[in-house]
Amino acid sequence: MDKFLYLISEGMKNVWRHKMTAFTAILSLFIALFIVGILATAGENTHKVLQYFRSKYKIEVFFKQDVSNEEAVGLIHRIKKIKGVRTATIIEKEDAVRIFQDQFGEDIMEILGYNPLPTSAVVNLSRVSRDLIRVEPIIKEIQKIERVEEVRYQGNLIKKIERNYRRINDRFPYVAGVIIFIAVLIIYNTVKLSVYSRRELIRSLQMIGATRMFIKMPFIIEGLFIGLISCVLVFPALLGSIEGVNYIFSNFTPWRISLSFNPFVWVWLFSLVVVITLIGSYRAASSYLK
Amino acid sequence: MIEFHNVTYAHQKGPGVNNVNLTIKDGEFTFLIGPTGSGKTTLMRLIYFDLLPDAGYVKVNGISSKKMTKRKIPKARRSIGMVFQDYKLLSDRNLFDNIALPLHVLGYPGREIPDRVDEALELVGLEDRDHHYPDELSGGEQQRACLARAIIKEPDVLLADEPTGNLDPVASFELVRLLETIHETGTTILMASHNYNLIKGRGLPILELKDGVLRGR
Numbered sequence: 186m187d188k189f190l191y192l193i194s195e196g197m198k199n200v201w202r203h204k205m206t207a208f209t210a211i212l213s214l215f216i217a218l219f220i221v222g223i224l225a226t227a228g229e230n231t232h233k234v235l236q237y238f239r240s241k242y243k244i245e246v247f248f249k250q251d252v253s254n255e256e257a258v259g260l261i262h263r264i265k266k267i268k269g270v271r272t273a274t275i276i277e278k279e280d281a282v283r284i285f286q287d288q289f290g291e292d293i294m295e296i297l298g299y300n301p302l303p304t305s306a307v308v309n310l311s312r313v314s315r316d317l318i319r320v321e322p323i324i325k326e327i328q329k330i331e332r333v334e335e336v337r338y339q340g341n342l343i344k345k346i347e348r349n350y351r352r353i354n355d356r357f358p359y360v361a362g363v364i365i366f367i368a369v370l371i372i373y374n375t376v377k378l379s380v381y382s383r384r385e386l387i388r389s390l391q392m393i394g395a396t397r398m399f400i401k402m403p404f405i406i407e408g409l410f411i412g413l414i415s416c417v418l419v420f421p422a423l424l425g426s427i428e429g430v431n432y433i434f435s436n437f438t439p440w441r442i443s444l445s446f447n448p449f450v451w452v453w454l455f456s457l458v459v460v461i462t463l464i465g466s467y468r469a470a471s472s473y474l475k
Numbered sequence: 476m477i478e479f480h481n482v483t484y485a486h487q488k489g490p491g492v493n494n495v496n497l498t499i500k501d502g503e504f505t506f507l508i509g510p511t512g513s514g515k516t517t518l519m520r521l522i523y524f525d526l527l528p529d530a531g532y533v534k535v536n537g538i539s540s541k542k543m544t545k546r547k548i549p550k551a552r553r554s555i556g557m558v559f560q561d562y563k564l565l566s567d568r569n570l571f572d573n574i575a576l577p578l579h580v581l582g583y584p585g586r587e588i589p590d591r592v593d594e595a596l597e598l599v600g601l602e603d604r605d606h607h608y609p610d611e612l613s614g615g616e617q618q619r620a621c622l623a624r625a626i627i628k629e630p631d632v633l634l635a636d637e638p639t640g641n642l643d644p645v646a647s648f649e650l651v652r653l654l655e656t657i658h659e660t661g662t663t664i665l666m667a668s669h670n671y672n673l674i675k676g677r678g679l680p681i682l683e684l685k686d687g688v689l690r691g692r
Contacts, residue, residue, distance in 0.1 A: 187585040202567045389563050392523070393577040393628070394552035 196406020210375035214415040217368040244308040244338040257304040372465030401470040408466030412458040481531035493687040504658040507667040509684035515667040556625030560640035564609040571605040577628040595623040615646030635666040
């Protein structure tokens with residue numbers, strides 16, 4: 186037990202004894218972990234942002250002129266049954282006149298003497314799905330309804346948003362993988378440099394009969410400690426960044442999106458640091474002691 | 476006990492030792508002399524299994540080089556203390572930590588270590604230097620600290636490879652006196668030196684190495 190405690194204290198003291206090396210490693214690892222954390226937080230919030238944009242998707246369905254409000258209610262029920270449709274709201278002829286007046290400031294009934302505006306419906310799409318929303322099949326289904334005159338929707342915008350969401354989702358694991366790999370390399374090289382700069386210590390330990398594990402352990406602890414310090418520093422930095430982004434969203438953009446920080450990301454980062462520092466330090470120390 | 480049986484070792488660049496036969500009994504203090512490059516350090520390294528013979532075998536405290544593996548070397552070295560010409564003290568820790576290091580390696584309980592370090596420092600006359608770093612000490616003091624580190628684990632065999640090589644005559648003489656004191660506790664000592672004047676007239680066995688060949692005792 187005393188030996189074990191000694192090795193742990195040696196690992197921690199080594200961070201202090203080699204402050205500059207440790208500082209460089211902590212800074213590099215902090216940057217790598219920060220990027221991984223930002224990516225993970227972005228991944229966590231992508232769906233939230235997508236839901237916000239999806240809530241803005243709007244399909245306008247115009248029924249034929251002779252469709253009465255009562256008949257439109259039945260048609261709305263048919264539209265609601267289409268897969269991917271969340272809500273469908275009827276806009277009666279009279280509502281359409283009011284909307285026209287709100288938008289153009291003119292009373293169309295006064296100008297024309299009759300109401301030319303058809304009964305219509307505003308259709309909102311389901312937004313919770315993590316899968317891509319394909320809007321064309323929904324449009325086709327709506328168009329199949331014989332009493333529908335015209336369907337208007339933001340086809341290109343929806344396509345763009347959905348395509349970008351898929352791109353982010355597809356590429357996220359690769360980007361995160363590369364950053365994690367870089368983090369492992371940082372730890373590996375730091376410990377390797379650290380091991381190399383302490384050849385004198387290693388040689389002395391070998392001379393007095395230290396086992397390979399006894400020699401390696403402080404380096405592993407040192408790597409782990411550097412990793413944990415970086416991880417502790419990353420936590421407030423991530424929280425601060427998210428708060429900053431939320432401030433920008435709420436004050437300088439029309440978007441009403443509030444990003445959140447999932448504590449699971451921190452647990453995940455912590456576990457990641459433990460794993461990568463253990464692997465990096467162990468391999469670096471072993472490579473010198475071959 | 477240290478035994479060499481027809482031991483030959485050749486370095487890739489330069490000679491090593493050639494067909495050495497030698498026995499140093501338990502508790503003996505033996506000097507090994509020879510000019511620079513005669514094979515003294517090679518012979519020492521063979522004793523602490525830093526090198527393994529090309530032919531023949533070395534036996535130290537009953538452990539033979541014949542069946543030596545990398546895994547067994549640390550255990551074999553635990554009964555051997557070593558003092559080097561260049562001290563090999565760790566510059567990033569103070570004297571106390573340097574001297575305590577072998578005890579940590581051997582797994583001594585933490586509460587026993589301060590007393591043992593104090594005893595070792597007292598023996599070599601550095602009791603008031605425990606918080607000094609190696610670069611704050613003179614050459615003689617560093618070598619005595621190195622000696623304290625070697626003896627703290629109470630080794631059966633103490634190897635001193637040119638321990639006075641960097642010391643002035645007074646410090647050299649003091650160091651040999653210290654080794655003699657340690658020898659009185661029953662430790663087997665082998666000290667390599669090229670300074671014949673320092674070791675002559677002490678009534679102790681002297682081995683001579685020349686071009687890797689042992690010239691007798």
